[in-house]
Amino acid sequence: MYAEEEFVERGKFGGEHSQGFGEYSAHTGDPTLDLEYERGYSSYIVPDLIKTFLKDFHTAITEQNLYEIQNYYDNGFNELTDRFFKNSPWPGVEDIAEIVQHDSVFLILYKELYFRHIYARVAAGPSVEQMFESYYNYCDLFNHILNADGPVALELPNQWLWNIIDEFIYQFQSFSQFRSKLSKKDPQEISLLRSNPKIWNVHSVLNVLHSLVEKSNINQQLEVYASGGDPDSVAGDFGRNSLYKMLGYFSLIGLLRLHSLLGDYYQALKVLESIDLNKKTLYSRVPGCQITTYYYVGFVYMMMRRYQDAIRTLSNILLYIQRTKSMFQNKAQLYDQINKQNDQMYTLLNICLVLHPMRIDESVHSQLQDKHQDKRLKMQKGDTLEFQSAFAFACPKFLSPVPPNYDSPLNYHKEPYMLQLRVFMDEVQQHHMLGTIRSYLKLYSTLTLSKLATFMDMTQEELSIALMGFKHKMKNVVWTGGASGLEGEFQSGSEVDFYIDNDMIHIADTQVARRHGDFFVRQIHKFTELNKNLKKLGTKQPR
Incomplete structure (x- = not known):
């Protein structure tokens, strides 16, 4: 079972390496505010449109309105990202905490979106500290979900x-x-x-x-x-x-x-x-x-x-x-x-x-x-x-x-x-000669080892090893049923099979030829049935 102590305690890296979320505030599209951002001003004004979105998003999660949550998550967040924060981070959590009444669960979910956006869209990518903070945020999220005495009220x-x-x-x-x-x-x-x-x-x-x-x-x-x-x-x-x-x-x-x-x-x-x-x-x-x-x-x-x-x-x-x-x-x-x-x-x-x-x-x-x-x-x-x-x-x-x-x-x-x-x-190398062997075997029903060895420019001993390799490589474990993908039985996937008797290779085609006539007859019957059904539906339509 999940143990909280498996995770690192928050703030261990701290000190001079740590950076607050407020330092990663986003561009707004307003030249004046963007200039302040570029100069490194710590204060950041969250646009009214973003405030309204965050309040509504917070309300939807608080009230557990799944339809609205889906809409804000799928559409609202992405539309505002493209408009305001295409290549820059969203406002830091310190800038938006008061807007959402310091709701700890919402802030954890917001930070999940915040860091995901940095990984996906910000050209420089996340800093080491941001990687650490994102990890801590996942710790908080999974602690909240897994360490509760009963199911948390979150959908x-x-x-x-x-x-x-x-x-x-x-x-x-x-x-x-x-x-x-x-x-x-x-x-x-x-x-x-x-x-x-x-x-x-x-x-x-x-x-x-x-x-x-x-x-x-x-x-x-x-x-x-x-x-x-x-x-x-x-x-x-x-x-x-x-x-x-x-x-x-x-x-x-x-x-x-x-x-x-x-x-x-x-x-x-x-x-x-x-x-x-x-x-x-x-x-x-x-x-x-x-x-x-x-x-x-x-x-x-x-x-x-x-x-x-x-x-x-x-x-x-x-x-x-x-x-x-x-x-x-x-x-x-x-x-x-x-x-x-x-x-x-x-x-x-x-x-x-x-x-x-x-x-x-x-x-x-x-x-x-x-x-x-x-x-x-x-x-x-x-x-x-x-x-x-x-x-x-x-x-x-x-x-x-x-x-x-x-x-x-x-x-x-x-x-x-x-x-x-x-x-x-290594596996590819072992398949190196198989295509050539297959092409020769498909041309003959019987063939001497010595003749095929001449075609392949190999000794008979080398050819015998290569033929056995062909047999081995064409046999795979194949799933035949059951829930487990590991289950299966050995089957040959080769379209040709052979055995060697003295110096003679006896070859058989294992693929049954497709009966094209039967295929076309089945398709004609399906088309005829479909046509009948369409005519029946057509007669029921009001004029």
């Missing part, structure tokens, strides 16, 4: 709850990478990092996510829900509360992401054992969460050499994005994020199909051809630089769970990535 939109978990992990990831880039840091910064080892510590982050999962009983709820039962029967007082239930679910996805970033692919899938990824559930209605889930599951399957499962997972979510993309066009930040993950997943799918060719949905295949045909041809020819480039673009930003050696001037932030790249490129 927030699912999108905001997902963003809290997503941003929490993102900021941990950013800090871990920042901490590992030592060459450009001055001694004062290194001393500050060295003296605060528990801030953004991986154990604290894991502790929060696991505590939210346990508090909500979300795994038990998902198991009962999957069997057709009532989740509330096992939810407990906290789990029946929407805030805890959804934070618990999103924390499972957060754990998937965090374990993937740490390179622990087995554990990444293990935490999702209660989630049936092949069914839509009421827990998966936040598009950003849905897409993030399938991106990491697809990547994990690829790194575990389960290419058929990776291709199936990535194809399903890419088809979903194709059908729903218009829904996100009015939400610029979400749209940009989904576009980036969409491109990354097409790149992952391209890699998987080069290593393990198979049939995929026609619309996804068409998009893949348009975007990645040239890159696929290069990878099929064994271009290792193209594989490296594709992996660098599509992979997550891997992390080390431990602080760097502060006494060394080297940068350590690339070490986790380089380790995963070596593992991936």
Whole structure:
């Protein structure tokens, strides 16, 4: 269970390093006020429009008006950001505390938005002190939620709850990478990092996510829900509360992401054992969460050499994005994020199909051809630089769970990535000859070892090893059912199979040819039925 002492006490870094929120006041668009801002004046006048927005936002949260909270969160905050604070921070908490009657819960939620905006929009990014303050603010938020005797009286939109978990992990990831880039840091910064080892510590982050999962009983709820039962029967007082239930679910996805970033692919899938990824559930209605889930599951399957499962997972979510993309066009930040993950997943799918060719949905295949045909041809020819480039673009930003050696001037932030790249490129190297072997086997029904060895410019002994490698690499663990993504059985994904008798290779095509006639007949019947239904509807319309 969550323990408050796991977190660092507030204010430990203090002293000359600390900076108050008032120092990060925002530009207003008024030249006079902006000039004061540039000169470093500590006083800051909050525009009346911002005051009104904050008062209304505070009232909506106090009264727990979920519709209004959603509107202020999705629309109001983003519109005012674009108008007043596009590249600068919002007013500091000291400047707005009186406006919202020093409401501690609202100020914690406001600071969550405040720091998220600095990470996303402010060109210079957060300072070390701001990274620390953001961490402390998450401590305050999760302490408030998890250490209460009963469910707290707070309800927030699912999108905001997902963003809290997503941003929490993102900021941990950013800090871990920042901490590992030592060459450009001055001694004062290194001393500050060295003296605060528990801030953004991986154990604290894991502790929060696991505590939210346990508090909500979300795994038990998902198991009962999957069997057709009532989740509330096992939810407990906290789990029946929407805030805890959804934070618990999103924390499972957060754990998937965090374990993937740490390179622990087995554990990444293990935490999702209660989630049936092949069914839509009421827990998966936040598009950003849905897409993030399938991106990491697809990547994990690829790194575990389960290419058929990776291709199936990535194809399903890419088809979903194709059908729903218009829904996100009015939400610029979400749209940009989904576009980036969409491109990354097409790149992952391209890699998987080069290593393990198979049939995929026609619309996804068409998009893949348009975007990645040239890159696929290069990878099929064994271009290792193209594989490296594709992996660098599509992979997550891997992390080390431990602080760097502060006494060394080297940068350590690339070490986790380089380790995963070596593992991936070793696998690519083992696939190097498989495409050529496959192309020859598809041309013949029988072929002597000596003849194929001549074609391949290899000795018969080398060819025998390569053929056994082909057999091995074309066998994957494939998911066949059940909630756990780790379950599955060995299946051959090759379109050709063979056995060797003395010096002769006997080859068989394992793919059953598609019966195109049957396909067209089924489509004609569907069209005829649809036409009949449309005519019936037409006759019922008043003239």
